[in-house]
Amino acid sequence: MSLVYRPARAQDLAAADILAVASINDLTVRHGFGPMAALSAPNFQLFSLKDDPDGLWIAEDGGDLLGFAWSWVCGDVWFLAQLFVDPAQQGRGIGNELLKLTLEHARKSGAVHKALITFSFNRVSQGLYLRHGLFPKVPIYFFDAARERVMEELPEPALRGIPIDDSAATMERLVEIDLRAIGFPREKHHRYLLSDPATTGFLLCAGSEYVGYSYISASGHIGPVAVWQADVLGDAFMTAMKMAADGASGKISAFLPGTCESALNLAVGHGMRITFPMLLMASSGYSTWTQYLPRNPGFM
Ligand SMILES: CC(C)(COP(=O)(O)OP(=O)(O)OC[C@H]1O[C@@H](n2cnc3c(N)ncnc32)[C@H](O)[C@@H]1OP(=O)(O)O)[C@@H](O)C(=O)NCCC(=O)NCCS
DSSP states (O other): OOEEEEEOOGGGHHHHHHHHHHHHHHHHHHTTSOOOOOOOOOHHHHHHHHHOGGGEEEEEETTEEEEEEEEEEETTEEEEEEEEEOGGGTTSSHHHHHHHHHHHHHHHHTOSEEEEEEETTOHHHHHHHHHTTOEEEEEEEEEEEEHHHHHTTOOOOSSEEEEOOOOHHHHHHHHHHHHHHTSSOOHHHHHHHHTOTTEEEEEEEETTEEEEEEEEETTSEEEEEEESSGGGHHHHHHHHHHHHHTSSOSEEEEEEETTOHHHHHHHHHTTOEEEEEEEEEEOTTOOOOSSEEOSOTTTO
């Protein structure tokens, strides 16, 4: 049999998730962190495939899935959501070939900026991305804590949350906030989150002004969070912590970039612990996040 690279199909995505989970856990266990990933329905992968099939690629040999790459494009930004190779097949050039195919997606889409989130303890992925013009920008820590610990001394939220709906007015506000916070509109991704029954989104208001948004998952996970100006990020994260703590999950978690100091202070001040150190890598000129907390390494 021979190794082939081909566009991914919907029926590949469950197997690709199994491969990604095995590859992540192989890496995190090898580095002493224990397993990080668990299987989940590949809903966002399927959404991306329907939206823009050019970003999803498979490496296979005789029907065996050896590697998977998945990128999406929004506005002028290309984002690498996943790149995973079967642990037994790593180091033989498969990751490099898959990355080239997804970078072609970036080129064809006319993307100006390229970005991704990887594991800061993976020398291989970082070395590979560097070879393709993606540079280390900002550490991102995955924090978590028991809900009871976070709830201790948590003040009343500074901002008011209004549930996100799919009205044109709400979408317009979300687009405006994203343009300020990350520089590109993500309406399609807000619509995806709206369709996820395990996630609730809120527009955040100070008095009558809309200053940001935050999403909370049933699992107690916070993110994405974006704000109109950097100086309200602390209030936004505090409000999101309170919303997450009011939920039923025993855990609260979030991905916090090193540039978001107010959120980091709140996280450590309320007993959250770093569990996995990650890293934003991006092409030159991509500005780092001071008004944005990503949801996870795939969604951004
Ligand atoms: C990262 C990953 C996708 C790369 O795929 P792969 O098939 O193993 O990688 P390749 O063989 O194509 O390329 C490896 C390249 O990494 C680079 N590399 C490896 N170790 C390196 C080091 N210590 N310093 C710098 N660069 C290094 C080299 O450029 C190497 O290519 P070369 O040997 O031709 O010079 C794969 O190893 C993997 O799935 N890892 C675990 C999960 C993961 O971290 N995925 C990335 C998530 S964003």
